[in-house]
Amino acid sequence: MRALSTHSTGDEQAETARGALLTEAQRRQMAEDVAALRATYGPRWPRIPSGFGDRAQQAAQRLGSGLAPIALEAADPVRVLHELDTLVRDTADMTRRIQRFAGVIGEALAADVSAMSLAQLRRLCGILLQLAAVPAPNPSWANPAEAHAAGVVLSALGDDLRELAQLRRDLYEEFSEDVWTLSCGSNPPSIDRWWQAGRRRRARRELTIATRNGRPPTDVRRAITTLRRASELETGVHDLWAAVSGSLGHFVDAGIPDVDGAAGALACIKDLQIELGELLDVARVRDLCAADAFVCDELAGPAGETIITIAAWASKAMRAGAVDPLDRRAVDLERWADGIRVSLAVLASLKDGTRRLRSTVRSVGQILGDAILRDRVFQLCEAAAVDRAPIEVHR
DSSP: OGGGOOOOOHHHHHHHHTTOOOOHHHHHHHHHHHHHHHHHHGGGGGGSOSSOHHHHHHHHHHHTSSSSOOOTTTOOHHHHHHHHHHHHHHHHHHHHHHHHHHHHHHHHHTSOGGGSBHHHHHHHHHHHHHHHHSOOOOGGGGSHHHHHHHHHHHHHHHHHHHHHHHHHHHHHTTBOGGGGGSHHHHSOOOOOSGGGHHHHHHHHHHHHTTBSSSSOOSOHHHHHHHHHHHHHHHHHHHTTHHHHHHHHTHHHHTSSOOHHHHHHHHHHHHHHHHHHGGGOOHHHHHHHHHTTGGGSHHHHHHHHHHHHHHHHHHHHHHHTTOSSGGGSBHHHHHHHHHHHHHHHHHHHHHHHHHTTTOSSOOOHHHHHHHHHHHHHHHHHHHHTTOOHHHHHHHO
8 A cells, every 4th residue: 555655765764863854755755645635635634633643554454464354445444343343342252252161171181272273172172072972981092102002902803892792782682691601601512403402402401591581592593603603702802802901991891892982982082182282181181081071061061162152253254254263363363353443443533533524435545544644744844844834835
């Protein structure tokens, strides 16, 4: 914007500051500035509010950049004052809420999450809500190395453990856990051939002891086949059971391995570690897992409110012309809102102060530029000890 620049050099400004007469370049610049002001305001241009030059310069820089930059030379001041004022108020309200929620979440995680952008904070809160929906993770997974080891175990034995869990669920629909203490449970006999009818009758009598209703099993062959397959799977993982139990903890210690629950919880913990990065406090996350604290309203509540607050504000900000609103931190948005609030006050004062002096509509950039030109002309006149009356005649 031409009105926001000057053609005087550093040497010329120094000479003027010493009280010397204006140089030719400075006189030419001042004449151009005065001519521009007279073209809009006529002889009343000196009545443009004074002392706004520096603040108008700052306002132009703030309004033309930041969260919702505007095209200064084309922007209607009335519309800018209304729309940006609304966005500023919404942003200030959002940042207050987000900083309060972030304080609660950060205290729980022992991490300064206020340094995160809104997008990162929203992802973090989404992970916390997922952790509230899955079974409590194994506390050892708080250590990224342990989480990786658990992932290796699930990758290698997950299918076998999942099948074993399903077999046990099928058996427990008809039999109690005492079925494993029976000889046919620990060492299932072969009863499929016709000549093995005697074994089949003995297996039926023995299985009747463990049925839940006290009656003989409905399908002895199916029960024995299920027991045999479960025994094979248990034998396959027996040598690695110490590693499995240590990595998966309570997910495999309850009798029926919860492979899907373990996989879901492990994925959430890994996502949490990635999102926190260097902010990860292993001891604190371990304590939260051990206490199953992710389901508590004290943590899940602020996480859900944070997501809702960010989503609602981002929608309004995008409609107001915001650029990448979620890539910014709450503290930066708070500073932006404070700066824009001051800039809008400057714009409103200049708009109202010049409205009766001009007959044409001026854009935001023109109103701010007029204030800058007005102050610059008078500062040059005063610095060079030049009488303003002759300047008027010269124009």
